[in-house]
Amino acid sequence: MKAIRRARGIGLRRLAEAIGIDPGYLSRVExxxxxxxxxxxxxxxxxxxxxxxxxxxxxxxxDQE
Structure with a gap:
């Protein structure tokens, strides 16, 4: 997860704010x-x-065909 975020050039705090969660929580998840x-x-x-x-x-x- 962290590698994808970093490759996109998005900071942890910015992403956490965008998805409505605490940056510390996001850090622990990553x-x-x-x-x-x-x-x-x-x-x-x-x-x-x-x-x-x-x-x-x-x-x-x-869906099954």
Whole structure:
């Protein structure tokens, strides 16, 4: 997560403010010291303009054909 944020040139405080969370909390999440809820992760991915899988390594559910 941190590498993606840094590659986008976005500071931790700026991102935390943009997604409405405490910078300390975001730091702990990025450093693997605390988990984050799905809402936070989705806002994080949206703000960085990356798919959620880029930061969670989870697959999203897809409609079956």
């Amino acid at each position: 450093n693997g010291k605390q988990g984050a809820g799905d809402g936070t992760l989705h806002r994080y991915a949206e703000e960085l303009d990356v798919p959620i899988e880029a930061i969670t390594h989870k697959e999203t559910s897809r």
